[in-house]
Amino acid sequence: MIYYITYFLTKILSWVYFPYTTHQTQHIPRQGAFILASNHISNLDPVVLGICSVRRLNFMAKIELFKGALGFFLAQLGAFPVRRGESDFGALREAIRRLKEGKVILIFVEGTRRIGNEPTKAQGGVGFLAMKSKVPIVPVYVQGTNHVMAPGTKFFKRGPVSATFGKPFYVNDAPTYEEASQRILDHIYALS
DSSP states (O other), rough: HHHHHHHHHHHHHHHHHHEOOOEEEGGGGGGSSSEEEEEOOOOTHHHHHHHHOSSSSSEEGGGGGGGHHHHHHHHHHHEEOTTTTTHHHHHHHHHHHHHHOHHHHHHHSSSOOOOTTTTOOOOOOHHHHHHHHOOOOOOOOOSSSHHHSSOOOOSSOOOOOOEEEEOOOOTTTTTSHHHHHHHHHHHHHTTT
């Protein structure tokens, strides 16, 4: 129930502050598990992807957010905690469990928000998850969220945002998890 109320309220908020457009949503599988792999430029990204996707998303969020009422609220929205800066095998096991249940996992391949145009490195965890789960990866490129809610700010500045979805693909033949992650990141930025 909380999920649907939040979804509706977020749609209203988007009309006011961040009108969104989606491109190529026909690439989103209508059933079955997959990994939605995205770039990350703002704290607003998971919100925008949640309303742009035709499927309900599950996602990792930093463990520091799972305190008190906020933690309960995030869990109701499909989030589960991850320890950043280390190999959190508990979070990866939880992601694999949810994928086996046919759910969609949203992953930010760079692990943290990208500031400016500085190149960042793909995190190996998404390659591990993709190769172990053997589910398709759907790349998505988000634009505009960093202008609506710039890193370090807590308030919105009105502006358009968009999400462009790419064709599903697999990385099961990659020689390493890091290489798999880099291939995923390359697919995402090819949509820019």
